[in-house]
Amino acid sequence: xxxxxxxxxxxxxxxxxxxxxxxxxxxxxxxxxxxxxxxxxxxxxxxxxxxxxxxxxxxxxxxxxxxxxxxxxxxxxxxxxxxxxxxxxxxxxxxxxxxxxxxxxxxxxxxxxxxxxxxxxxxxxxxxxxxxxxxxxxxxxxxxxxxxxxxxxxxxxxxxxxxxxxxxxxxxxxxxxxxxxxxxxxxxxxxxxxxxxxxxxxxxxxxxxxxxxxxxxxxxxxxxxxxxxxxxxxxxxxxxxxxxxxxxxxxxxxxxxxxxxxxxxxxxxxxxxxxxxxxxxxxxxxxxxxxxxxxxxxxxxxxxxxxxxxxxxxxxxxxxxxxxxxxxxxxxxxxxxxxxxxxxxxxxxxxxxxxxxxxxxxxxxxxxxxxxxxxxxxxxxxxxxxxxxxxxxxxxxxxxxxxxxxxxxxxxxxxxxxxxxxxxxxxxxxxxxxxxxxxxxxxxxxxxxxxxxxxxxxxxxxxxxxxxxx
Numbered sequence: 225x226x227x228x229x230x231x232x233x234x235x236x237x238x239x240x241x242x243x244x245x246x247x248x249x250x251x252x253x254x255x256x257x258x259x260x261x262x263x264x265x266x267x268x269x270x271x272x273x274x275x276x277x278x279x280x281x282x283x284x285x286x287x288x289x290x291x292x293x294x295x296x297x298x299x300x301x302x303x304x305x306x307x308x309x310x311x312x313x314x315x316x317x318x319x320x321x322x323x324x325x326x327x328x329x330x331x332x333x334x335x336x337x338x339x340x341x342x343x344x345x346x347x348x349x350x351x352x353x354x355x356x357x358x359x360x361x362x363x364x365x366x367x368x369x370x371x372x373x374x375x376x377x378x379x380x381x382x383x384x385x386x387x388x389x390x391x392x393x394x395x396x397x398x399x400x401x402x403x404x405x406x407x408x409x410x411x412x413x414x415x416x417x418x419x420x421x422x423x424x425x426x427x428x429x430x431x432x433x434x435x436x437x438x439x440x441x442x443x444x445x446x447x448x449x450x451x452x453x454x455x456x457x458x459x460x461x462x463x464x465x466x467x468x469x470x471x472x473x474x475x476x477x478x479x480x481x482x483x484x485x486x487x488x489x490x491x492x493x494x495x496x497x498x499x500x501x502x503x504x505x506x507x508x509x510x511x512x513x514x515x516x517x518x519x520x521x522x523x524x525x526x527x528x529x530x531x532x533x534x535x536x537x538x539x540x541x542x543x544x545x546x547x548x549x550x551x552x553x554x555x556x557x558x559x560x561x562x563x564x565x566x567x568x569x570x571x572x573x574x575x576x577x578x579x580x581x582x583x584x585x586x587x588x589x590x591x592x593x594x595x596x597x598x599x600x601x602x603x604x605x606x607x608x609x610x611x612x613x614x615x616x617x618x619x620x621x622x623x624x625x626x627x628x629x630x631x632x633x634x635x636x637x638x639x640x641x642x643x644x645x646x647x648x649x650x651x652x653x654x655x656x657x658x659x660x661x662x663x664x665x666x667x668x669x670x671x672x673x674x675x676x677x678x679x680x681x682x683x684x685x686x687x688x689x690x691x692x693x694x
Contacts, residue, residue: 248272257273264542270297286397297310297315297316301363305543308680318337332432336426339364360526370419379582380460388430391415395422411423411670416592419682443509445483445484447484458501462501467489468488482568541610546629554636559603562628572608573612577604577605594638603637605625605628607625649683
């Protein structure tokens with residue numbers, strides 16, 4: 225309570241901090257933790273951190289911050305990579321205390337701070353699973369819903385935002401409300417993949433799907449990026465695979481310096497469904513390229529890798545990641561061009577590239593911007609700026625990210641805004657395109673003081689001026 229009294233004293237001239245169920249702290253360690261993120265790049269210490277005891281705490285503090293023009297950012301697991309969840313000199317809402325999970329048949333009502341790993345374990349006890357999971361499960365539900373949430377199952381089910389049926393949010397004006405496609409639909413559309421600009425997600429209702437007990441995973445080498453994308457197109461059209469992804473790892477023994485691998489998964493409910501499709505493509509997996517494993521082991525497959533990276537310190541190195549959607553018509557030009565211009569050191573010794581094929585008509589979230597073609601690819605460079613000779617610094621990687629973004633835009637590419645690409649308001653206007661008025665109008669209506677999530681850099685004057693009318 226000492227930290228809380230200190231905050232009250234500091235705010236005495238501004239009307240006093242409201243009574244709260246949770247904890248508001250000025251503690252240096254809490255502020256330091258909220259000043260950084262997984263990217264390890266910008267650092268902006270907030271003045272205080274809220275660990276809410278309820279959504280009412282979030283509403284009370286947002287009203288206080290609105291009245292006093294104090295910037296606010298919600299923060300889940302801090303897995304952003306470019307300061308998106310930071311509020312220098314303001315308030316960071318640590319949503320980790322809002323972690324309730326309630327299951328009701330084919331739906332789950334989940335606190336924004338709950339991690340997907342916790343949700344999966346709870347739903348599997350009832351034979352259910354979220355339809356779409358990111359590769360890394362230790363992310364918060366609210367965090368991924370604020371950007372989209374994609375994984376290898378998105379070609380079948382869309383983004384995680386497309387599985388949401390209802391949200392409880394607190395707007396930038398401090399109003400706690402529930403929204404859905406039928407109730408305040410404009411706010412609902414502006415919050416999902418809205419990058420935290422209009423409201424803080426406090427709870428989400430998600431659709432669930434039946435979960436297989438066991439899956440069969442194929443990991444098949446490919447000779448090039450174009451060979452990989454050709455196989456991926458065929459696999460997502462076959463419908464036999466619940467998960468399709470491609471990877472490129474640095475490999476100094478190969479002429480081009482990259483080792484390409486297809487990863488595809490089919491559920492094991494009766495006879496395996498993938499061998500015939502793979503054989504028809506000339507991909508006959510060898511014994512060491514096929515693995516049967518429990519669904520949870522597959523879903524949480526990154527846990528051993530993360531444990532290893534933590535043990536050697538690489539998990540805590542800067543991660544200036546880069547992510548963009550590419551149209552099918554240009555992916556076979558843009559990806560080989562990009563990979564040919566990269567040295568393995570440019571992604572770091574533990575870095576890699578990813579390719580996810582997606583059907584455009586499965587992606588229904590308005591603010592999740594993707595190219596307008598039937599098939600699109602999510603292309604990601606997971607850079608790690610390790611302190612080793614020859615590896616670029618994190619600042620050099622960020623500059624390279626911006627230059628690559630410019631080149632990819634010329635190929636019709638659109639940023640998936642979870643990475644480390646410097647952006648200005650004019651870039652965001654171009655990014656959102658015809659959807660910019662939707663976001664700008666929602667910002668004016670629901671965050672008129674423009675206090676929410678300044679780290680995204682979308683609207684100028686994020687410490688008190690709403691965007692000018694269109």
